[in-house]
Amino acid sequence: MNGVLPDRELRALIDAGAITADSPITPEQIQPASLDLRLGTRAWRLRASFLAGKGRNVADRLPDLQMHEMDLTNGAVLEKGCVYLVPLMERLALPSGLTALANAKSSTGRLDLLTRLVTDDGTEFDRLPEGYDGPLYAEICPRSFSVLVRPGMRLNQLRLRRGDAMLNDDALRDLHAREPLVSGGPALIDQGLGFSVDLKPKAGDLVGYRAKPHSGVIDLDRIGAYDAREFWDELRTADGRLILDPGAFYILVSREAVAIPADHAAEMAPYLAMVGEFRVHYAGFFDPGFGVGEAGRGARGVLEVRCHEAPFVLEHGQVVGRLVYERMAGPPETLYGAGIKSNYQGQGLKLAKQFR
Incomplete structure (x- = not known):
């Protein structure tokens, strides 16, 4: 298959x-x-x-x-x-x-x-x-x-x-009708499932983090060992917008909570290639079972954002990426977050596992 x-x-x-x-x-x-x-x-x-x-x-x-x-x-x-x-x-x-x-x-x-x-x-x-x-x-x-x-x-x-594993938009709509793929907003389906940035959190005003330009060395084996304040500046906003500085690196979070059914996988991809002022780093794949578990359905997507040549205003709800869903060739024996060490199941705004 x-x-x-x-x-x-x-x-x-x-x-x-x-x-x-x-x-x-x-x-x-x-x-x-x-x-x-x-x-x-x-x-x-x-x-x-x-x-x-x-x-x-x-x-x-x-x-x-x-x-x-x-x-x-x-x-x-x-x-x-x-x-x-x-x-x-x-x-x-x-x-x-x-x-x-x-x-x-x-x-x-x-x-x-x-x-x-x-x-x-x-x-x-x-x-x-x-x-x-x-x-x-x-x-x-x-x-x-x-x-x-x-x-x-x-x-x-x-x-x-x-072979060809990617779902076209019609197949993605059918899948969403059977198993809801997104909560916290409408399903924007256009060459994948679009997702937007959350700059108006339901609790508090913390919307993300910006990497400090002069920090110490990070030992990748040391989990939960580093004080986040030594490496990151907290970002807060009251008006739902954020001005990105050229060359700076940001950790933000999607407004939508997404789910990956057990018989599918997904990959992050750019939403609009012509939006050249910033880019989401797109780290990796979404395994089957991501966002599906005892805590409820859906987990936020963490966005790794880098601004390019000019300062850019990012606004709440702005679409910044999409999830491209793919069929599995068969059912996996283990799902993400079920019986394996999955660091980001049910996540919200969250830094890498090396920080506390």
């Missing part, structure tokens, strides 16, 4: 040798509809970001672009504003009929840690064609905070697809 491969099929690919690794793949890496990828033991500081290009290997391009090699074994700091390339532990040999797409994990995006998948023969980031057989690399560029990383850390994840 066409669709996004569920956890059971990912395990079958691992058993068949289509997904291999330097160190055995752990159960914790396998999510309901994706596989977490792990950093290897070394990294290169680069002069610039790059793609291998058609017919070329990443290893062949490195001598011209690397500045120095780093050993990650005992931990190493990736400095803000620099570009690094890290070989991943996993390797793929995609069977016929399967393609793959990578994206940053939620905590990675909330730290403004730009992480993209690079491959041999690659002409674009984060996408692997049918039949790809080769190593995987993570390009990492910390944009707001310097970070301490170690081998085995999971910054991005891989989703495998068979």
